[in-house]
Every structure is written in C-alpha cells, then in structure tokens.
Amino acid sequence: xxxxxxxxxxxxERLEQANVDALLVTxxxxxxxxxxxxxxxxxxxxxATGSSSPALATDFRYLEQAxxxxxxxxxxxxxxxxxxxxxxxxKPLGRGRLGFESNDVTVAAHKQLRDxxxxxxxxxxxxxxxxxxxxxxxRALKDxxxxxxxxxxVALTDDAFAHAQRTIQxxxxxxxxxxxxxxxxxxxxxxxxxxxxxxxxxxxxxxxxARPRDEIIEEGQPIVIDMGARWHGYCAxxxxxxxxxxxxxxxxxxxDIVLAAHETAAQMVEPGMSAKDADxxxxxxxTDAGYGDQFGxxxxxxxxLQIHEKPYLGTTSRDTLEPGMVITIEPGIYLPxxxxxxxxxxxLLDDDGFHSFTGTPKLRMIAEPA
Ligand code: ZN
Ligand code: ZN
Numbered sequence: 001x002x003x004x005x006x007x008x009x010x011x012x013e014r015l016e017q018a019n020v021d022a023l024l025v026t027x028x029x030x031x032x033x034x035x036x037x038x039x040x041x042x043x044x045x046x047x048a049t050g051s052s053s054p055a056l057a058t059d060f061r062y063l064e065q066a067x068x069x070x071x072x073x074x075x076x077x078x079x080x081x082x083x084x085x086x087x088x089x090x091k092p093l094g095r096g097r098l099g100f101e102s103n104d105v106t107v108a109a110h111k112q113l114r115d116x117x118x119x120x121x122x123x124x125x126x127x128x129x130x131x132x133x134x135x136x137x138x139r140a141l142k143d144x145x146x147x148x149x150x151x152x153x154v155a156l157t158d159d160a161f162a163h164a165q166r167t168i169q170x171x172x173x174x175x176x177x178x179x180x181x182x183x184x185x186x187x188x189x190x191x192x193x194x195x196x197x198x199x200x201x202x203x204x205x206x207x208x209x210a211r212p213r214d215e216i217i218e219e220g221q222p223i224v225i226d227m228g229a230r231w232h233g234y235c236a237x238x239x240x241x242x243x244x245x246x247x248x249x250x251x252x253x254x255x256d257i258v259l260a261a262h263e264t265a266a267q268m269v270e271p272g273m274s275a276k277d278a279d280x281x282x283x284x285x286x287t288d289a290g291y292g293d294q295f296g297x298x299x300x301x302x303x304x305l306q307i308h309e310k311p312y313l314g315t316t317s318r319d320t321l322e323p324g325m326v327i328t329i330e331p332g333i334y335l336p337x338x339x340x341x342x343x344x345x346x347x348l349l350d351d352d353g354f355h356s357f358t359g360t361p362k363l364r365m366i367a368e369p370a
Contacts, residue, residue, distance in 0.1 A: 004036045004072055008046065008054060010138045015048035018131050021096030022047045027104040029305040030135035031056075032233060035070040042066065044073070045089050045098075052092045057085060086116045090126050099131035133310070140302055140310040141324035146234065147348065150303070150326055153194070153231035154346060154357040157238050160184045160229060161360050170219045170244045174199040174212035177225070185229040194228035194235035194307045205241075205340035208297050208332060219245030222254075222339040224332075228307065228346075235307045237328050238358050239344035254291075254333050254341045259362060261285040261331040262343045265299060269329070269354050275317040282331040283315070291333045300328035303346055325349045326357075 011034060015023055025031050025044035035044055035056055042058035057076040058066050066075050076089045090098065100113065117125060142150065163184045168177050178197040185193060200210035202221035210224070217223060222243055228236035241258075243251060261282035269278045279299040286295045298314025303326055311319035313327065321327070327349055332342030347356035 004034070004070070006143065007034055007138065008072065009050070011046055011135060012048055012050060014134045014137060015046070015099065018099060018134055019097065020048065020099035020129055020131060022093050022126070023099045023101075023131060023134060025101065025135060026109070027101050027135070030101070030104075030139070033139055033305060034135060035073055037062075037066050037070045037073075038233070039065055039069075041078075043078075043089065045093070047092060055089055055092070057089045082112060082116045083119060087120055087124065090117070090120065091124060093126045094124060095122070096126050097129050098126035099129050099134070101135075102130040102132055136310055139304055141322060142304060142326050142348070146304060147326070149232050149234040150236070150346075151357050153190075153229050153234045153236035154238070155359065156185060156188055156190055156229040156231060157227060157236040158359045159188065160190075161225065161227065161238065161240060164225070165242065168217075168244065170217060172217055173214050174201060174204075174217060175214050177217070177223075178212040178227075181225075181227055190229040190231060191233065192230050194230045194237060194303075198224060198226035198239075200224045200340065202339045203337055206334040206336050206338065208334060208340065208342070217244065219243075220248055222247070222251055222341060224340050224342055226342065226344065233305050235303050235305070236357075237303050237307060237330075237344060237346050238360060239330055239332075239342045240360060240362070241341045241343065242363070250335070250338055251341075254335070255363060257286060257289040257291060258331055258333055258341045258343050259364075260289075261295075262329055262345070262362075265329045265331065266345065266354050266356065269321065269327075269349065271321050271323040271325075271349055271351060273321050275311045275313045275319040275321055276315060278321060279313045279315055279317065282329070286331060286333060294333045294335060295331060296334065297332065300330050300344075302327055321349055323350045327354070329354065 023046045039062035045055045056073040057078050059078045164181045177199040199212040201217040201223045204210050205224040226239040265282040300313040302309035328346045330344030334340040345356040345358040
C-alpha cells in the first residue's frame with residue numbers, strides 16, 4: 001500500500017467518528033499530506049467510505065502534475081468560476097454531509113462555498129458541516145516516510161549550525177549570521193528555512209521570538225540561535241545558546257538550570273502523559289531554581305510539514321502525548337537586561353520515551369569534579 005493510501009485510511013476512520021460522509025480539504029499542508037500533490041492550488045474531496053474514490057480539483061497549470069503525484073485521486077479541472085466545477089467535485093456525495101475545515105476556510109470563502117453549493121439541484125446538494133482539525137490529528141502521528149524526511153531536515157540543520165559556529169566572529173551582525181545559516185542550508189539541498197532564523201545577542205535574546213537585527217554581536221554576550229531547515233516540505237527546529245569569547249558569571253548559572261530542565265523533560269516525557277504535565281517536568285526545575293516567571297512560553301510543540309503542529313506542550317494544553325509524535329523540548333530563561341538561554345532538541349516520542357534527532361552537542365557549563 002502506498003503512503004498516501006494508508007494516510008487516506010487513517011483520515012477515513014476519523015470521518016466516520018466525525019459523522020460526515022466526506023471531507024473537503026482546503027488547507028495546503030493537509031492537501032499535500034493526504035494526496036502527495038505539491039502544487040500551490042487545489043482542493044481535495046475525501047469520501048468516508050473507501051468504495052468511492054477521492055477527488056483532487058486543481059487548475060490547468062497543475063493537471064499533469066496532479067495526475068502524476070496523486071494516482072489514487074480523480075482529477076477535476078478547476079476551469080472557470082467555482083459554479084462551473086463545484087458540481088463535478090461534489091457529485092459523488094449527492095445529498096450527504098460534507099465536512100469543511102473550519103480552521104482554514106475564511107468567512108468569505110465559506111460564503112462563496114455556501115452560495116455556489118445552494119445553486120446545485122437539491123438531489124445533488126451536500127449539507128455543509130464544520131469539522132475541527134481532522135487531518136491535523138492524523139498528521140500528529142508520523143509515518144516512516146515522514147520520520148525519514150524529518151531526520152534529514154534535522155541532520156542538515158545540525159550541519160548548518162556547525163558551519164555557522166565555525167564561521168561566526170565577534171563584529172558580525174545578527175543578520176549576517178542568519179544569512180550564513182540560510183546560505184549553507186540552501187546550498188546543501190534545503191527547500192528553504194522552516195522559519196526565519198532567530199539570532200539574538202545580549203538583551204535582544206530576552207525576547208523569545210526576536211528577529212535578527214543589523215546589530216553587531218559582541219564578545220561575552222549570550223547568543224540565542226533558533227533555526228531549522230526545510231527538507232522536502234518537512235521542518236526542523238533547534239535552538240542553541242552560545243557565547244563568543246569569555247562569558248560573564250550569569251551565563252553558566254542560567255545555562256545549567258535550562259539544561260537541567262531540558263534533560264529532565266527529555267528523560268521523563270512519555271506517551272500517555274498529558275502535554276500539560278510534560279511541560280511541568282521542565283517548568284518545575286526552572287521554578288525550583290527561582291526563575292519560573294522567566295520561562296514565559298510552552299515547553300514545545302509538534303513539528304512536521306508545519307513548524308508548529310499538534311501537540312502543543314504548555315500550561316494551557318489539552319493534548320495527550322502519543323507514541324509516533326515528533327515534538328520539540330525547548331525550555332528557556334529570559335532576563336530582560338541581560339538576555340536569554342534556550343535549548344531546543346526535536347525528536348520522536350515512542351513507547352520507550354523521547355529520542356532526539358538533534359545531533360548538535362550542548363555546552364556543558366558544570367565544572368567536572370577535580
Ligand atoms: Zn525553535
Ligand atoms: Zn520550537
């Protein structure tokens with residue numbers, strides 16, 4: 001069975017649970033996941049029963065590519081206005097219940113969908129029903145093909161970081177470091193970056209989502225580098241915090257707390273645990289050290305075709321961790337006038353626990369006993 005056929009089966013199971021007869025997939029990542037189609041425009045219609053075949057509607061630019069990349073799908077030509085092809089896409093469904101992706105369809109798109117649908121003859125007019133993240137739930141558990149691509153994305157990220165660490169000098173700007181990382185990743189096969197790299201020196205690093213500035217990096221400043229390559233659509237995510245030259249007295253103290261929090265979570269996280277409790281593993285270490293208020297974000301998140309996917313590991317999460325999820329573990333401490341320390345690995349959660357894909361070593365600040 002092809003990867004795409006297995007994915008379709010997993011989606012179909014959830015369609016039955018959601019009490020819909022078919023799902024209209026408009027989210028581009030979900031479309032790629034379910035069909036293999038990598039073009040930039042298209043909708044899928046996935047019936048709940050395997051007996052009728054799924055359909056992929058796209059425009060003339062992609063008809064050939066769609067037939068090649070998505071052999072399980074009937075291809076519908078999005079020719080002319082929506083009223084000209086909507087009936088053909090929706091036809092196999094008759095008067096059934098058609099789920100749409102409520103977190104993807106805009107209010108304007110929903111209005112258009114409703115209006116065009118209303119023009120179909122009653123016997124061929126599906127009922128439109130809201131669904132909530134059906135494909136995203138399936139995507140949270142990675143299959144073997146995805147795990148292989150995610151590992152490659154991480155390996156390339158490790159290499160790009162090593163390259164940056166070898167090259168970077170005091171006097172470089174944050175932007176130059178970011179560009180050096182991107183150039184390396186792209187010239188070694190990355191599709192692009194999974195997100196704009198964060199390179200944040202000194203107090204700027206106290207902002208967890210700081211954008212790289214045209215500012216000189218000085219010796220002794222902590223530098224938060226959060227980066228990831230994208231490989232065949234799949235994202236990597238890693239953070240390291242380094243110092244050029246001599247560090248101050250604060251750095252090893254803060255670094256060791258964050259590292260202890262990271263390692264505690266990496267060793268103790270396990271499937272079946274709530275994502276909220278997983279967050280607490282690291283949060284407790286940081287809180288006990290007196291910096292609970294300086295760890296203002298969640299412990300981590302799922303990663304896949306998107307940089308932030310299900311599950312979310314944080315104090316407000318309602319997700320439960322399951323074997324097969326790929327997650328990040330990224331505690332941090334941020335001191336406004338000084339800077340930040342964050343340490344982030346990404347890896348697979350299976351029945352035995354967390355297995356990091358990230359190969360980049362972490363600094364060890366604790367002095368070895370004499
Ligand atoms: Zn990150
Ligand atoms: Zn992350």
